[in-house]
Amino acid sequence: MVDKQLQLGEDDAFLALGNAWKHALEVLEEQVNKPSFESWIKTARPLAVEGNLVRIATTSSFARHWLESKHIGLIKEILETDMGMKLKVRVELIEGDEPVILTDKLPKKPKPQSKSDDEPISLPLNSQYNFETFVVGPTNRLAHACAMAIAESPGRTYNPLFVYGGAGLGKTHLMHAVGQAAMANFPGMKVAYVSGEAFTYHYISSLREHRTADFRRKYRSIDLWLVDDIQFLVGKERTEEEFFHTYNAIYEMGKQIVLTSDRAPKDLNLDTRLLSRFECGMIADVAPPDLETRMAILETKAEFEHIALSNDVILYIAKLITSNVRRLESALIQLHAYASLMKTSVTPTLAEEVLSKHFGEQAAPVIDAQKVQLEVAKKFNVDLSDLKGKCRSADIVMPRQIAMYLIRELTDCSLPSIGKAFGGRDHTTVIHSCKKIEEKLENDKSFAALLKELERQIRDTKV
Ligand code: ADP
Numbered sequence: 425m426v427d428k429q430l431q432l433g434e435d436d437a438f439l440a441l442g443n444a445w446k447h448a449l450e451v452l453e454e455q456v457n458k459p460s461f462e463s464w465i466k467t468a469r470p471l472a473v474e475g476n477l478v479r480i481a482t483t484s485s486f487a488r489h490w491l492e493s494k495h496i497g498l499i500k501e502i503l504e505t506d507m508g509m510k511l512k513v514r515v516e517l518i519e520g521d522e523p524v525i526l527t528d529k530l531p532k533k534p535k536p537q538s539k540s541d542d543e544p545i546s547l548p549l550n551s552q553y554n555f556e557t558f559v560v561g562p563t564n565r566l567a568h569a570c571a572m573a574i575a576e577s578p579g580r581t582y583n584p585l586f587v588y589g590g591a592g593l594g595k596t597h598l599m600h601a602v603g604q605a606a607m608a609n610f611p612g613m614k615v616a617y618v619s620g621e622a623f624t625y626h627y628i629s630s631l632r633e634h635r636t637a638d639f640r641r642k643y644r645s646i647d648l649w650l651v652d653d654i655q656f657l658v659g660k661e662r663t664e665e666e667f668f669h670t671y672n673a674i675y676e677m678g679k680q681i682v683l684t685s686d687r688a689p690k691d692l693n694l695d696t697r698l699l700s701r702f703e704c705g706m707i708a709d710v711a712p713p714d715l716e717t718r719m720a721i722l723e724t725k726a727e728f729e730h731i732a733l734s735n736d737v738i739l740y741i742a743k744l745i746t747s748n749v750r751r752l753e754s755a756l757i758q759l760h761a762y763a764s765l766m767k768t769s770v771t772p773t774l775a776e777e778v779l780s781k782h783f784g785e786q787a788a789p790v791i792d793a794q795k796v797q798l799e800v801a802k803k804f805n806v807d808l809s810d811l812k813g814k815c816r817s818a819d820i821v822m823p824r825q826i827a828m829y830l831i832r833e834l835t836d837c838s839l840p841s842i843g844k845a846f847g848g849r850d851h852t853t854v855i856h857s858c859k860k861i862e863e864k865l866e867n868d869k870s871f872a873a874l875l876k877e878l879e880r881q882i883r884d885t886k887v
């Protein structure tokens with residue numbers, strides 16, 4: 425096969441991948457049953473072509489596993505035929521349904537002026553994330569009420585609104601809901617939804633391509649600015665500075681800003697000027713839902729997906745999974761897919777059989793900090809106590825940073841709790857370690873491969 429990549433620009437290669445991926449989806453849709461296709465295949469998307477490596481993003485580890493174990497051969501075959509080159513296909517887990525990374529892989533060469541002018545800054549909003557599908561309970565009531573008020577009168581009530589809380593608790597859902605409701609209420613309103621990550625990449629590429637004026641002009645014309653996961657900005661000095669100016673410009677024009685983060689503002693370690701601005705507005709947290717809310721979420725989701733579930737099953741799942749709504753949803757979908765594959769109905773016994781293995785809080789192959797530490801220690805042949813301890817020798821420091829980074833990536837652990845798992849270190853040390861590893865990952869392909877391999881080992885190791 426000819427190495428077509430040699431003739432294709434990055435732009436063209438990505439376009440070719442897009443078309444080939446569409447083709448692969450058509451073929452798979454014929455071959456895979458509907459729930460599985462809808463849940464795990466259709467939600468995946470091409471991320472980038474790097475040389476002969478094609479990266480496909482999935483939003484859950486189950487989807488990734490499903491694609492890798494069952495369909496990778498066929499996908500590879502179709503992509504290779506359509507793109508006319510030998511390929512390696514890698515399925516990756518990208519949390520949170522955010523197509524952010526796409527911008528990371530935009531071509532590095534300067535683009536024609538007209539193109540960058542037209543490029544929207546907003547990431548797409550997911551129409552399923554609206555107020556109707558959001559279940560309100562005691563642990564998210566305040567955030568929900570503020571979000572609703574903002575959609576009714578942006579810039580008037582709570583500005584900014586800062587929503588924080590752990591992973592999978594509905595922050596992104598609420599953001600998308602605000603954006604869509606505001607657009608419905610005020611046609612023509614300029615809504616921009618970005619993540620901290622996307623903002624960073626926009627800014628960096630505007631610097632690289634000498635388009636900062638264009639960048640600023642676009643950001644300053646926004647009426648409603650939704651910035652998701654701003655913890656990503658922490659420690660990125662220039663981006664944080666630019667964010668500060670953008671923030672001020674938008675705020676001073678009386679426009680609405682909504683922010684989310686995995687931590688409260690005071691724990692973010694951001695510039696104090698930013699912190700004091702966030703504290704001027706409304707701060708609302710979201711916490712894991714109580715049992716009744718979890719049941720209501722499951723009912724809503726089942727109804728939306730046309731899945732019939734008895735109360736017993738709903739209760740079983742709601743009791744099994746307590747801390748993350750995303751996991752609650754994937755349990756439901758997994759169970760449904762299993763039942764339709766086996767052509768059987770969903771009973772509590774089946775639910776227990778299918779879910780207790782993967783989702784049960786004790787029996788689960790859930791990755792925790794200790795498991796990551798163990799595997800990293802094994803891989804680098806260092807003592808677990810050294811890894812967790814204070815030793816500063818280089819052959820310990822790097823594995824320790826890797827372990828911190830992987831715990832951050834693979835578990836729901838908060839930064840302070842990661843610090844604790846390493847002999848009571850401060851969360852800023854954890855942030856620093858993660859940053860170091862991120863930098864190394866960007867610049868060193870073989871290091872990235874090593875980490876991927878390690879990540880796979882951690883996922884595959886049974887507890
Ligand atoms: P976060 O941004 O806090 O990590 P998301 O907003 O991505 O979480 O939510 C994860 C999943 O859980 C999404 O599919 C979302 O629709 C769902 N979800 C979270 N909270 C709720 C809720 N209160 N009602 C309905 N669905 C919810």
Ligand code: MG
Nearest residue numbers: 520595596652
């Ligand atoms: Mg989110």
